[in-house]
Amino acid sequence: MKILIVDDEEAIVTLLRFNIEKAGFETDIAFDGKKAIKKAEKNNYALIVLDLMLPGLNGLEVCKYLRSHHNETPILMLTARGAEEDKIKGLELGADDYLTKPFSPKEVVARINAILRRTTALQNQKSTTLKIGDITIYPERYEAVKNGESISFTRKEFELLYYLAKHAGRVLSRDQLLLAVWNYDFVGDTRIVDVHVSRLREKIEVDTKNPRYIKTIRGLGYKMEDAFR
Template sequence: METKQHKILIVEDEESIQKLLAITLQQANFDTILAVDGEEALEKVLDEQPDLIVLDLMLPKIDGLEVCRMLRKQNIETPIIMLTAKGEEMDKIVGLEMGADDYMTKPFSPREVAARVRAVLRRTGERGQSNEKVLVSGQLTVYPERLEVYLDKERLEFTPKEFELLVYFMKNPNRVFTRDQLLQAVWNYDFAGDTRIVDVHVSHLRDKIEENTRKPRYIKTMRGVGYKFGE
């Protein structure tokens, strides 16, 4: 039986980078679609329905952050990997807050591009095939199959990556994880990644589930080590 090729939308206005991404992903057995600005990207998402979007931040007409925000506002949950330049630390954080699943900093290696795309697709595929039971801790209830989280009967909204991190924590209560372990387990990276992405997502989770983020009830910081989930 022939395996379906994943369709990747590359949104990049710099021709040399666009070509590098397209060739790299095609060699890795992905189908590629191209867009050079934010408006075209939004059209291609609706028309082509890609499996993943590689999205540059600095785009003509509509920038990458706004494209991400508009897609998530329309409840389009297609995984997004953002491309950022060095020094755009705040843009990375804002992008993650708007629902991006991951980011890469230019310049990047072709090997990293393919690995990141595979990791995100693998994670989202596993999420769709999950058959987990309801997870409960204190007033927090998570339904993995329905992608729903409730805190004392109030439904909370999470990005796909925040949801996956929370589920991983709740499936492993009272276990201490280093940032590298969380990066490997949740982001599926087989190489050294930027552990700051873990801290950003933990901070977002705390903002949503903790009554007092300075004295967290659920996600505790283990100084010099990492994090532990446990009521």
């Protein structure tokens, strides 16, 4: 599997490339946003490590472009310390995860492996179509159909929807969802879960303030319910 590393700092690229290749992956590199997009469109990467601050097109713009052109390659975004709004914006645009600089090379590899494990697991469940309320979920297409209309998702949005639907009726804590969907075996940031739940509600709920499908269980987490019950 090949990983695309996108960063304009040569020292960081060298560090990432050494550790990612040491973990058994092939790598490719790009030093700016435009080259990253060209390479992502031309090649089939397993994952993209994408720095937020890039010359020309920044990481957010690259992420937005790829997702709007139906490129669902998983994205691990690198952000500056304290750039909270940028982190959230990246997740909203379809990034799968983020790491804050400075980071441990071991953590980068751990995050890459976590994302790829989830991707592989979902691909292995392609035949398990789920139906809840008037939503039918098709894992093989990363898609759901509601009232005859197709709804498309980013990869991580879909994984969260699929997991909630598989465990419909159960209250799932943010930590449970973080472990199950993001496959973290270390302490993560549960705001990632909240951002993705919000995005899902925008796509499947009629009224996001009074959701019928994804309920917030105060102090506990979230629960998927059949809207027809």
